[in-house]
Amino acid sequence: MAAGTLTHLSPLDPKSPEPYYRQIYGRFRNAIASGTLNPGDRIPSARALTQELGLARGTIDAAYGLLAAEGYIQARGQAGTVVSPSLRPRMPVAREQPAPAARPYTPSFRPDSILPFQMGLPALDVFPRKIWARLGARAARAMQPIDMTHPAVPGLPALRAGIAAYLHVSRGIDCAPSQVFLTSGYRHTLELVAQALLKPADRVWFENPGYPPTRELLAAMRLAGVAVPVDAEGLVVAEGLRLAPKARAAVVTPAHQSPLCVSLSLPRRLALLDWARRNQSWIVEDDYDGEYRYASRPLPALKSLDRDGRVIYAGTFSKVLFPSLRLAYLVVPEAQVERFERTQAMFAGGSPQLTQAIVADFIAEGHFARHIQRMRRLYAERRDATRIGLERVLGAKVRIDEQPGGMHLILRLQGRRSDRRLVARMREEGLFAEALTDWAVDRDIAPALMVAFTNVDSTATAERLARRILPLM
Known part of the structure; x- marks a missing residue:
């Protein structure tokens, strides 16, 4: 398969309970198993596939990471990513497994990734x-x-x-x-x-x-x-x-x-x-x-x-x-x-x-x-920039709490919306959030999203990310 085409991959199903990264993983795996992709064949770069499918880069990286971890593909630097040469050609077709039933989202403390709005991460871009x-x-x-x-x-x-x-x-x-x-x-x-x-x-x-x-x-x-x-x-x-x-x-x-x-x-x-x-x-x-x-x-x-x-x-x-x-x-x-x-x-x-x-x-x-002092000033700026950007796009759907400190914002969902369901959809699109209701025990609590602002560098970035959230609400 040419590195720039997706001719042999079936289209993704937006209604499937299976996340996009798992769908991509399954399609590449089956293409390799059926012999459509052979050992040594070059596959599209993560960047090219991101543009081709219109998905978040994190979604593609998650799919490619899973394929690499299981030995299906290998990254070769400037030479690109290829199907592992050590695989036997034309392996038997893997039997398609039924898509797993959707499960309630439980937060991961903490994922080994850097996703937009990811909680628990300081401003990694400015660390000395x-x-x-x-x-x-x-x-x-x-x-x-x-x-x-x-x-x-x-x-x-x-x-x-x-x-x-x-x-x-x-x-x-x-x-x-x-x-x-x-x-x-x-x-x-x-x-x-x-x-x-x-x-x-x-x-x-x-x-x-x-x-x-x-x-x-x-x-x-x-x-x-x-x-x-x-x-x-x-x-x-x-x-x-x-x-x-x-x-x-x-x-x-x-x-x-x-x-x-x-x-x-x-x-x-x-x-x-x-x-x-x-x-x-x-x-x-x-x-x-x-x-x-x-x-x-x-x-x-x-x-x-x-x-x-x-x-x-x-x-x-x-x-x-x-x-x-x-x-x-x-x-x-x-x-x-x-x-x-x-x-x-x-x-x-x-x-x-x-x-x-x-x-x-x-x-x-x-x-x-000195680092603490710089971060205190920077986080005050990023908190305000993130709040302004989110309110410009999501203002009718969320109310953002006024908070004197910390490293995240709380977005109170307006109307009858499930914070857990929204968090799960955001994660499928390569965005991070945590559901406030996941943090409560035997207590009725209003649904809300928790999003970190520490790695959001400007109001424009916050607006761009908010526009990705809006269709999911």
Whole structure:
């Protein structure tokens, strides 16, 4: 088949419950199996196929990625993409499988892709890669044999000290480096807290709506999660006291509630701390993007108000640097340091020491603080640009929440529309969104889309993306 034609591929079916990328994958697979495409034949480039079919580039990339993963095709750089020469010619025709029934969309936390509006990704286009590469090369050259042995379990001392100093200035947390423990991400952080402080069947408050992996992790660790509602002032502490007054812990996002982006009010912060003190319970403060507040200066962390040693502060580099670092941290009360040291030694699973050394230098040389400041300004601009662009095209169909901070927008759907169905259709077209109703448990909540603005570079880009959403609504 000539690289620029699709003569031997049957047309795509827009009414099929099967996503476009699966339809494309199936048509190429069957063409190869039937001998219509032979080993070594060149197939259209992803760019050419995007133009030919009028689909999103991400849809074509997903189909080609699946074909390559299963050995049907090979990419050969400038020579293009070809049917794998190692395949036997004229294989038996694969029996066409019936299209799978449509399934409810469940969000992926998080997909290994870069899609428009994708949640959980910082502005990757402006990350200072040259500085990072220089620091990485220097750290690799400076490695000594001792650096190649087993790393310190709680984390690299230089990085622990850098995090403690940064938190003191930026988040109002007075802690020693010994109180900082490095982990490989939020899941590892929560697991470490549970192993150190909780036991199976302990009741734990979590926010409703709230970050879905939290409740999934609690269930996996055999903890009894208690869904506590959230309103305009954050976690409704009075409801938590009514539902489970003797709970052993609470997992909260005080700076920007995930996903509603509201801030936990001061009266509720004090009530939560008072409950933890009186009940000898623990508060896990997930401060996943507390640096990004645009209406005023970032709010001090809940941990900064803790006078009784009941708050465990959890932070991450995924949102402020990039997710593939797999690097997060927690700050524990001074009285719990020894317990966490023993627990982490038993369940160690941190990040590579070389990665930690690069991050430590990035902080020590001031690049981290400058990067946060630049991102705060940039995100304020991109948030406004995205909101304006979406409202110009979708204004009659959505209402966008006013939010003081965070890294995503909430688009409230007007009329009787399913956010889950719309999210599924957007994903088929190579666009990302998450359904707010997927984040709620046993609670009626108005349908809404959650879309990130961090990688939307202008109002024009937002309008162009909105025009792709409009026919799907």
